[in-house]
Amino acid sequence: MSADATAAPLTEQQHEDLRSLLGAWALGACPRREAAALERHLRLCPDCAEEGTRLRDAAGWLSADEPLDPSGALRQQVLDWCLARRPAELPVPTWGAPYAAETAKLDALLRDLGPEEWQEIVELPWHGGTDRLRPAEVLSHLAAVDGYLALSLGLPDPVPAGPGPAAPAAG
Template identity: 40%
Template sequence: MDAHVADSLGAWALDACDGDEAAAIEAHLARCAPCSAAAWQLRAASAWLGIEHVMEPPPGLRGQILDRARSRRPPVLLRTLVEAYASQVALLDRALRGLNQADWRTPDPRHHDLAGLMVHLTRNDAMLATDLTLPVTKLPELSRRHETAAGAAVHEAWRAQADTLVRGLTSEEDLDRDVSLAGRDGPGRGPLRDALVQRAFETWIHLDDISEQVGRRLSQPPPEQVRRIVSLAVGLLPGALAAHGVDQPGTGRLVLTGPAGGEWELPLGPFTVQADAVTFARLVANRRPPETVASAIEGDHRLAGLVLRVAATLGCD
């Protein structure tokens, strides 16, 4: 590498050389590979230095890149489901840390107060931990004479149990493994993949419950999580409808809108129900009465109404 040319490459890259000097450098670059490589690296760097404003990426670019990456290396489903649950745990934990003494005594229509609600959630998490032979966290005794301390202790116990699930599911578990599913009328059974969707779902819904009770804004889960919730509900609906004596040949369509939107089919019909996806998820959790859900129905209105009413019974409460 020529020392004089090497000293001048920075100026050349910035177009700061006069005509004769630039011609001499370029003649040298044509016959010297090391200098040529260094020169074009400097020229590329100088192009970046000339950018005055950060350019916004084209719409959809991020999604295209992620889709391409997933097509080359599909995400491990177990990791995806555990991370969805862990993200809801983190959000609920943050909300609980913001509660004051009076908040813990706020009445809850299903579980006496917020401490009772968290006991309920912890027991459902512990039920899955038991099936997976993971440690179960002991819950504190709830004494009404020490409600605030009990609330903080329940918070700590719930977080410990949730962390046990998250840490204990780091290997490639059998997602078809039969485990307990929480239910309003007692536990049922289903595959681990459904149980993990349910744990994230129930954690989100109880975050909603607490936010509503203390006057905070309700959260919106990621669209892919809502789609998993809807798919779980659609899978459970035929059995729930049969248990309620609803059995009519045909095909029903559930068309959901919003960022989590999509279309699902049910093995009975004919009808089409169109509604917002997040609202439908809250209906499934029994947090929205069927008659208050804004929906457009085509076909058999009676059957569609029955489907919405039965969907509202699927939650864990």
């Protein structure tokens, strides 16, 4: 008898959690560990297996040559249309547009990170070498750099210094 056949039954919440991964799985965008758990579940759950097959078939209709993300031109058209209807309270100066675009990409990426991905370590090129960091460490670095940039522009530091380490006791 296989290990799958002797697995403990799932709770409704566990079942729904696995079912919610079907779309990402069908597109091949599911993290490895979650994909493995879902594939074990698909062997035992005919309803999810059927939906998974339908989604995989539908995903096959998407052209691999076409990116799922909208083009930068489309993004700009949407922003221009929105700003024409209601101007920004604080418009982004022309020189800040590339920074704003990269910030928007980072914001979208961070919204999609799951708990496991926050713990993954990546190697980043850094001053002629590489540095191994987790996403929170990268964000801390970016916030510090933003602080320097803000101060150089005469703006307040976006992340003001909090209480530092306690001073050593006088001996």
